[in-house]
Amino acid sequence: MTQLMPIMLALKQVSFGYKANMPLSVDNISFNLVQGSCTAILGPNGAGKSTLISLMSGLLTAQTGHISYPFYSQYTTKKAIAQKVALVPQDFAFYHELSVHDNLAFFVSISEKNRSLHSNHIKSAIRACGLDDVTNKMAGSLSGGYKRRLNIAIALSKQPDIIFLDEPTVGIDPLSRDAIINLLLDLKQQGKTLVYTSHLLHEVELLCDEVVFLNNGKVVANELLNIQKPSLNFTTVKPLSPTQITLFTQPITILENGGHQLKVSNSEQLASAFIVLANLSHDIKTLTFSNSHIEQLYRDLFSESSC
Numbered sequence: 001m002t003q004l005m006p007i008m009l010a011l012k013q014v015s016f017g018y019k020a021n022m023p024l025s026v027d028n029i030s031f032n033l034v035q036g037s038c039t040a041i042l043g044p045n046g047a048g049k050s051t052l053i054s055l056m057s058g059l060l061t062a063q064t065g066h067i068s069y070p071f072y073s074q075y076t077t078k079k080a081i082a083q084k085v086a087l088v089p090q091d092f093a094f095y096h097e098l099s100v101h102d103n104l105a106f107f108v109s110i111s112e113k114n115r116s117l118h119s120n121h122i123k124s125a126i127r128a129c130g131l132d133d134v135t136n137k138m139a140g141s142l143s144g145g146y147k148r149r150l151n152i153a154i155a156l157s158k159q160p161d162i163i164f165l166d167e168p169t170v171g172i173d174p175l176s177r178d179a180i181i182n183l184l185l186d187l188k189q190q191g192k193t194l195v196y197t198s199h200l201l202h203e204v205e206l207l208c209d210e211v212v213f214l215n216n217g218k219v220v221a222n223e224l225l226n227i228q229k230p231s232l233n234f235t236t237v238k239p240l241s242p243t244q245i246t247l248f249t250q251p252i253t254i255l256e257n258g259g260h261q262l263k264v265s266n267s268e269q270l271a272s273a274f275i276v277l278a279n280l281s282h283d284i285k286t287l288t289f290s291n292s293h294i295e296q297l298y299r300d301l302f303s304e305s306s307c
Contacts, residue, residue: 005034007070008193014065025051027217038194040204043214044302049197057087057164082112086155090166092147096140100131103139107154121157129153145176162193201295234287235259247276
């Protein structure tokens with residue numbers, strides 16, 4: 001993600017510990033979040049992911065270092081968080097005995113948003129999260145997937161620019177997961193800045209632009225890592241004709257060795273590419289598939305921590 005985009009949040013040498021004389025939960029962390037990015041925070045259990053999100057979203061206060069919101073320099077940090085930041089926690093954060101609509105109405109009422117816009121914000125959140133059919137149902141009676149959507153809808157009702165999501169798809173069925181992933185992709189398209197934790201690395205590959213690897217409260221890679229999309233690499237008996245190239249739905253890169261590379265972002269694009277290659281099989285010399293390096297990198301970094 002280019003640094004020419006506005007910096008929405010900046011962390012500088014941030015540390016936090018829950019108890020004295022115990023290892024820090026977040027230890028000297030520095031990085032920036034830019035507008036419209038989705039940044040994954042990855043690491044094993046106990047790495048400090050939830051604590052870091054609590055610090056960035058204002059639930060906890062850094063003991064050393066500094067967290068700021070440069071894009072909202074006209075605001076105090078407290079006001080920037082109150083008006084522009086929302087957190088989707090891993091636990092369900094709503095009232096089970098209230099309806100979906102009444103939960104949203106309550107949380108909007110305690111936000112610092114213009115009261116005349118509350119109704120519009122509620123309707124917008126219900127529509128975005130696909131809750132139209134369960135608006136009047138008690139939150140406690142919802143399926144796990146709808147509960148996850150309500151968690152997100154409460155955050156969206158605040159109309160935030162920065163959204164922190166702590167494992168928002170844990171424990172739900174594939175259809176609900178797809179709906180949430182598509183919602184988050186839409187939010188990215190709208191220019192929202194997302195911070196995302198998950199143990200499902202294929203979600204990270206699909207959603208995120210960058211990833212921060214944490215272990216024992218530290219950024220173990222010491223940098224933001226650009227996520228590499230899976231690719232197909234192939235060579236042909238003779239160069240592809242313009243007509244053959246147009247058969248592919250994704251742009252093709254010509255490699256230095258005369259081969260071709262095709263980036264894919266999802267299973268549909270991969271299947272489509274294989275169909276085209278099958279029709280060109282008599283012209284194909286070599287074919288290799290390179291998966292994202294994220295899973296292997298995760299294993300390399302944390303294999304000992306997970307034992």
